[in-house]
Amino acid sequence: MQLIKIAFIIILLISSISAQCFHHPNNIYASLEIVECNWNSGLDVTDTSSHQEASEEMFQVQFNCEIGDKVTCDKVLGQFKKAANMITSTFIFNTPIKVNVSYYDFCTVYPANLCGDLSGAAYPSQFYALQDDDGLTRLYPQSLVKQFKFSNAPKYNEFDINAEFNSVSNFWFEQDSIKINPDQEDIYWTICHELIHGLGFYNRWMGYQINPIALIPTTALINPDGSVPRNNLFNTNSSFVEFMMDKYTILLSNGTQISLFTRQLNTFFNDHKSSVFNDVFIKSPQFKFAQELLVLATTPNSLGLLPRNSRNFLSDAFILETSMPTFEQGTSLIHVDFKTYINTNDFLMTYRSVDGNNAKQMVLNGGNYSGGPIGPRLKLMMETFGYATAENPNPYKPLPFKPSPTPDVTSKSNETINHNASSGCTLYIIKKN
Numbered sequence: 537m538q539l540i541k542i543a544f545i546i547i548l549l550i551s552s553i554s555a556q557c558f559h560h561p562n563n564i565y566a567s568l569e570i571v572e573c574n575w576n577s578g579l580d581v582t583d584t585s586s587h588q589e590a591s592e593e594m595f596q597v598q599f600n601c602e603i604g605d606k607v608t609c610d611k612v613l614g615q616f617k618k619a620a621n622m623i624t625s626t627f628i629f630n631t632p633i634k635v636n637v638s639y640y641d642f643c644t645v646y647p648a649n650l651c652g653d654l655s656g657a658a659y660p661s662q663f664y665a666l667q668d669d670d671g672l673t674r675l676y677p678q679s680l681v682k683q684f685k686f687s688n689a690p691k692y693n694e695f696d697i698n699a700e701f702n703s704v705s706n707f708w709f710e711q712d713s714i715k716i717n718p719d720q721e722d723i724y725w726t727i728c729h730e731l732i733h734g735l736g737f738y739n740r741w742m743g744y745q746i747n748p749i750a751l752i753p754t755t756a757l758i759n760p761d762g763s764v765p766r767n768n769l770f771n772t773n774s775s776f777v778e779f780m781m782d783k784y785t786i787l788l789s790n791g792t793q794i795s796l797f798t799r800q801l802n803t804f805f806n807d808h809k810s811s812v813f814n815d816v817f818i819k820s821p822q823f824k825f826a827q828e829l830l831v832l833a834t835t836p837n838s839l840g841l842l843p844r845n846s847r848n849f850l851s852d853a854f855i856l857e858t859s860m861p862t863f864e865q866g867t868s869l870i871h872v873d874f875k876t877y878i879n880t881n882d883f884l885m886t887y888r889s890v891d892g893n894n895a896k897q898m899v900l901n902g903g904n905y906s907g908g909p910i911g912p913r914l915k916l917m918m919e920t921f922g923y924a925t926a927e928n929p930n931p932y933k934p935l936p937f938k939p940s941p942t943p944d945v946t947s948k949s950n951e952t953i954n955h956n957a958s959s960g961c962t963l964y965i966i967k968k969n
């Protein structure tokens with residue numbers, strides 16, 4: 537089972553080895569699995585930081601191919617180009633998206649008994665706290681914040697998205713022109729799926745305690761300039777914070793926003809100066825909201841994403857994955873319902889593909905949708921989040937950053953491309969077709 541969720545479970549193991557990630561003496565959290573430590577791949581990749589920005593070069597991939605097999609590296613890159621073309625033909629970016637991709641043997645980093653089951657992972661490199669039109673502050677991924685072109689934006693990370701793919705995973709490559717095996721996964725599906733997470737189809741609900749007795753939003757430390765590096769997530773001293781996607785997450789029973797629960801949970805901090813990771817929280821009146829959230833997150837068809845301008849929350853909602861009997865971070869809630877969508881044109885964001893089916897077959901199976909793997913509901917949700925498309929050129933925009941002394945980084949610069957600055961690390965500019 538080459539499931540993405542395995543990636544997160546492994547990170548739990550890695551986390552438990554790293555002392556810096558253990559700021560919780562009581563070991564009461566179930567959520568360590570996606571607390572990422574600064575684990576080291578053990579491979580030296582020289583920085584090729586020069587880049588080029590131009591209007592038709594809106595999706596840039598730095599590809600660190602850390603295996604000796606150049607033929608395979610080229611195939612992986614070919615699939616990235618295909619995915620980048622697909623994404624840039626669906627969404628209109630005004631500022632280039634930059635992705636730092638590594639393709640390497642996960643067994644050099646992860647435990648030997650599990651590394652073969654991993655396929656890949658991607659996530660926004662940094663978030664920014666922006667105020668939404670409902671008064672709540674939520675964490676937006678850098679890739680989208682850049683598109684808003686705020687005049688007082690903080691300094692951005694070099695890359696918007698970090699991604700890694702496992703060279704020992706049993707991937708199928710279209711270029712091989714051979715039939716996909718029943719135990720193989722189409723790397724194109726994996727890349728497209730992961731890049732959508734990287735663009736912000738992302739949330740971070742956490743089980744409370746190892747065998748979860750409740751579910752809570754992430755706690756995060758917001759820097760004074762509004763930035764939230766990944767190391768600031770799961771800060772035990774902070775209050776709860778939502779991600780962009782949570783704004784649109786509703787209860788399918790009555791259409792209530794899940795944010796109502798977050799608001800209630802955060803009233804805990806009006807009464808207490810303490811962290812939520814102790815008995816004070818469990819005994820507080822707010823705790824029942826966290827318990828209710830766990831029930832929702834483990835009851836099929838109970839939560840969904842509601843796109844903008846929808847008239848009927850039942851028929852319009854994009855149902856989220858809540859069918860796992862126990863809450864699984866990295867699988868539950870961050871994907872759409874497998875049963876409902878795997879055989880439709882919105883199969884891309886289910887938590888896994890069907891082994892032995894390549895992306896093309898899945899598109900055909902879903903009715904040969906003209907948009908390819910980005911189905912109509914997914915596209916509508918990405919538009920709702922704030923990504924522009926030809927059909928929706930002026931999407932929603934949260935309020936800008938408060939003025940800060942940092943310079944505007946949206947100004948264009950053009951530098952030369954630094955080809956093969958080091959072995960195995962070249963900056964590729966992927967042009968839109």
Ligand SMILES: *[C@@H]1O[C@H](CO)[C@@H](O)[C@H](O)[C@H]1NC(C)=O
Binds near residue numbers: 600636695700
């Ligand atoms: C890009 O990814 C590689 C491999 O994961 C990592 O070592 C490197 O620090 C990343 N670069 C940046 C600028 O984040």
Ligand SMILES: *[C@@H]1O[C@H](CO)[C@@H](O)[C@H](O)[C@H]1NC(C)=O
Binds near residue numbers: 559
């Ligand atoms: C939380 O606050 C305590 C007391 O102020 C401090 O000692 C600790 O380092 C803080 N922990 C984090 C993760 O910021």
Ligand SMILES: *[C@@H]1O[C@H](CO)[C@@H](O)[C@H](O)[C@H]1NC(C)=O
Binds near residue numbers: 789791
């Ligand atoms: C919606 O359902 C939830 C869960 O059952 C409940 O807590 C909430 O009060 C309901 N909201 C409304 C407006 O009925």
Ligand SMILES: *[C@@H]1O[C@H](CO)[C@@H](O)[C@H](O)[C@H]1NC(C)=O
Binds near residue numbers: 900904905906
């Ligand atoms: C699927 O759609 C494409 C155009 O988007 C078309 O070229 C192709 O023939 C269709 N395939 C099938 C089996 O209908």
Ligand SMILES: *[C@@H]1O[C@H](CO)[C@@H](O)[C@H](O)[C@H]1NC(C)=O
Binds near residue numbers: 948949950
């Ligand atoms: C970028 O290139 C254009 C055309 O080559 C040039 O006019 C412009 O001054 C350059 N901008 C910067 C910031 O170097």
Ligand SMILES: *[C@@H]1O[C@H](CO)[C@@H](O)[C@H](O)[C@H]1NC(C)=O
Binds near residue numbers: 954956
């Ligand atoms: C990159 O490598 C290729 C072949 O390995 C070589 O022909 C080319 O000159 C190199 N480019 C630069 C900028 O060093």
Ligand SMILES: [Zn+2]
Binds near residue numbers: 729733871886887
């Ligand atoms: Zn996923």
